[in-house]
Amino acid sequence: MPKPYKQKMxxxxxxxxxxxRLFMLRELSGVFIAVYFLILVNIMxxxxxxxxxxxxxxxxxxxxxxxxxxxxxxxxxxxxVTWFDLAPKAIVIPLGEDRLPGIFITGAHYVGxxxxxxxxxxxxxxxx
Amino acid sequence: xxxxxxxxxxxxxxxxxxxxxxxQSFEVPLKTDWVVLDxxxxxxxxxxxxxxxxxxxxxxxxxxxxxxxxxEPKLSCAAFLKDYGxxxxxxxxxSHFPVERDLIVVLDDFxxxxxxxxxxxxxxxxxxxxxxxxxxxxxxxxxxxxxSMCINCMLCYSAxxxxxxxxxxxxxxxxxxAQRYNLDSRDEGREERQQLVASSxxxxxxxxxxxxxxxxxKHVEPASAIQQAKVASTLDWFKERIPFLAPKHNG
Numbered sequence: 001m002p003k004p005y006k007q008k009m010x011x012x013x014x015x016x017x018x019x020x021r022l023f024m025l026r027e028l029s030g031v032f033i034a035v036y037f038l039i040l041v042n043i044m045x046x047x048x049x050x051x052x053x054x055x056x057x058x059x060x061x062x063x064x065x066x067x068x069x070x071x072x073x074x075x076x077x078x079x080x081v082t083w084f085d086l087a088p089k090a091i092v093i094p095l096g097e098d099r100l101p102g103i104f105i106t107g108a109h110y111v112g113x114x115x116x117x118x119x120x121x122x123x124x125x126x127x128x
Numbered sequence: 129x130x131x132x133x134x135x136x137x138x139x140x141x142x143x144x145x146x147x148x149x150x151x152q153s154f155e156v157p158l159k160t161d162w163v164v165l166d167x168x169x170x171x172x173x174x175x176x177x178x179x180x181x182x183x184x185x186x187x188x189x190x191x192x193x194x195x196x197x198x199x200e201p202k203l204s205c206a207a208f209l210k211d212y213g214x215x216x217x218x219x220x221x222x223s224h225f226p227v228e229r230d231l232i233v234v235l236d237d238f239x240x241x242x243x244x245x246x247x248x249x250x251x252x253x254x255x256x257x258x259x260x261x262x263x264x265x266x267x268x269x270x271x272x273x274x275x276s277m278c279i280n281c282m283l284c285y286s287a288x289x290x291x292x293x294x295x296x297x298x299x300x301x302x303x304x305x306a307q308r309y310n311l312d313s314r315d316e317g318r319e320e321r322q323q324l325v326a327s328s329x330x331x332x333x334x335x336x337x338x339x340x341x342x343x344x345x346k347h348v349e350p351a352s353a354i355q356q357a358k359v360a361s362t363l364d365w366f367k368e369r370i371p372f373l374a375p376k377h378n379g
Contacts, residue, residue, distance in 0.1 A: 003143050004143065004226035004234050005141050005149055007223060007225070009223075013289055014289070016199070017199070017339075019338070020289060023335075023337045023339075086338070086355075089349070089351060089356075090356060090358070091359065094270070097267050097270040
């Protein structure tokens with residue numbers, strides 16, 4: 001009885017191809033966004049205590065934290081750009097025999113993000 | 129004038145003779161209009177008749193000749209030798225499948241999954257002949273047509289790291305085919321397919337790497353099919369919990 005050869009998958013398969021590397025970075029970006037969420041929650045938890053809040057913010061305004069925030073920003077941008085680009089693959093709007101071009105779906109995401117960001121900034125009185 | 133040549137490093141495995149596979153180098157003519165399949169046919173005709181591989185139409189419609197060319201899943205009839213510079217070109221069997229012999233892989237898992245997703249029109253009630261044919265507009269056809277263009281070449285399974293890590297994953301082609309029928313206006317079988325499609329081995333195993341769509345020679349876009357199925361399944365979940373939106377179940 002002939003025995004088929006079972007091909008093994010390399011443990012570093014995700015390093016072997018540029019598309020896989022980008023995929024892994026995209027997935028990793030979620031972790032950094034989650035960490036940022038925890039940083040924000042920590043700040044918000046001190047909202048009622050002016051001294052503790054000032055201390056928390058002061059400690060975040062130091063070299064290593066600035067660097068970490070830059071890393072978080074880079075991953076957030078990667079996350080946004082990759083997922084907004086992929087949105088048309090999941091959201092298909094048929095128009096007769098054609099479909100709404102992907103650029104409108106992606107564009108709508110950026111417009112939505114901009115609108116929500118402006119609303120949040122306005123709500124917190126930055127414009128006042 | 130000395131003819132230009134290129135080296136092919138071909139994966140060899142004989143199930144009765146070899147414990148481990150090995151690579152064998154072959155020097156083949158480098159003709160501008162030759163594809164990897166031509167090189168393999170030259171090897172089999174002129175150099176080593178024992179080389180075993182699948183092929184048929186040699187024009188990218190049958191799906192038989194899928195293999196890894198320099199680490200990329202490709203149809204060997206669509207991979208031009210001139211695109212590989214001075215070579216060498218490494219030719220291996222499709223990744224993530226057991227190897228029967230040389231470049232031939234065991235297809236059974238894929239074949240079973242294709243059947244499991246019910247790739248045919250399912251009706252709750254068949255129309256009688258007197259009622260005439262099932263009519264479908266060009267717009268209705270356009271909704272699922274790309275997903276019907278699959279030639280079952282399995283390049284997407286080789287490109288998908290999830291399938292490599294989780295052999296139970298139904299996989300891109302089978303899920304795209306399920307979506308093809310789910311979107312067909314004549315079909316009423318979506319609920320029946322959901323048990324498998326919306327299972328943990330189905331669409332939810334997919335992490336949208338997207339390489340399946342990138343390697344598909346017929347632009348089927350299986351990744352898109354899967355994500356669309358995820359959106360539809362998620363909307364179902366919400367609809368079932370909102371009384372006036374819940375779908376009516378027959379029997």
